[in-house]
Amino acid sequence: MLPARTRLAVAAGHAVSRLSRALGKGAGASVGGKTILALDKGAIAAMAAGRPIALVSGTNGKTTTTRLLTAALSTVGEVVANAGANLPSGAAITLADAPPGRRAVLEVDESHLPAIAAATEPDLVLLLNLSRDQLDRVGEVRMIAARWRQMAATLSGATVVANADDPLVAWAAMAAPKVVWVAAGQPWVADATSCPSCSEPIRFADGGGWVCSTGDLRRPDIDRTMLGDDTGLRLPGRANRANATMALAAAAVAGVDEEKALAAMADVGEVDGRYRTITVGRTTARLLLAKNPAGWHEVLDLLAVSRDPVVISINSRVPDGRDVSWLWDVAFERLTGRPVFVTGERWRDLGVRLRYAGVDHEHRPSVEAALESLPPGRADVVANYTSFQSLIRHAATAPEGATDAAA
8 A cells, every 4th residue: 555645646546647638738647647746755765665577778778678568578478568658757656656566667867877876776667878968957877877876786685687798888887786697789889988896998909808907807707698680579679679679688587588578679660759660742651760979870771871861950958958969970971872861950060960971961950851751762861869759740640541561
């Protein structure tokens, strides 16, 4: 039984959520969760008590890994999970909607992970990767790694599933009492060029592996290797195989049969609109999310397999981060020679970056206008967070409907 204060806070949160939906202000999850926490700061701890909880955090891949882990764990019982609402308010409303004792899988913003871990006392914590993102809001990535390390030392009742290929993640996770080390890869290493322990250079070996050039810090011995291309995943690309590998390792710790877990994860064809295809005019477009240099590094690999037109939409609202200087760290030169269209609130900044990259491009007032101007065929749309959310809203009302990108 929840404390009376928590029960009242949950009732108020649900009422505010319903009102938000009735007024057409959105799903109401965020405002409902904020209401709960405003009325009871200890609500997350109270609602988490007595239930198994898995926390998933990292700069990139949180939402997808949460979805995959939820699918795997659902083969042995019902699971509740948040969907992109990774701040404390999202955790609060997710737990408020969960029956007592039911397992919860919570995607958690990397800066809020220590506080959420302290409140929920999880049995599983997945640490995916760390790279710079939203520096105007989150702060320098090594500060996050240091806070994770302090948190990891307190996780006496949890198994940490950590990406051994990311030096920042590995250094943080080494403080935990129990760790499963996963070779999930980390192609983007620009944010981990120096040792988080002694600040000396890190040496990265071709094909994987890393070691501090002067100290003792090095890649841990691996417990689980990356899934291969033949695992039947519908989600495309190396990054999603990494996400699935992390989810599979966590599911195994929870006692899930790996064959059943893989089959369940293979059924996931899109995640909150990522990899969905929509039809606009005569063009079938695949929707991709990229919001920082590390994410773009993976997306550019996906784009490299075709010469289809690319539409890029960049905003700089609060959820995106106001600072778009990260555009200069993306290897847009890889788009040279293919049709590229730019849009979004910061299309001029993007256009300047593309000009210096030698990428010919054209401006369009919207993604829809760009797609409608194309001849019949396929295209890729790459957007950062708020641009992507606008695309998903469009997909929900598009006359042609949406189809599964992996179909």
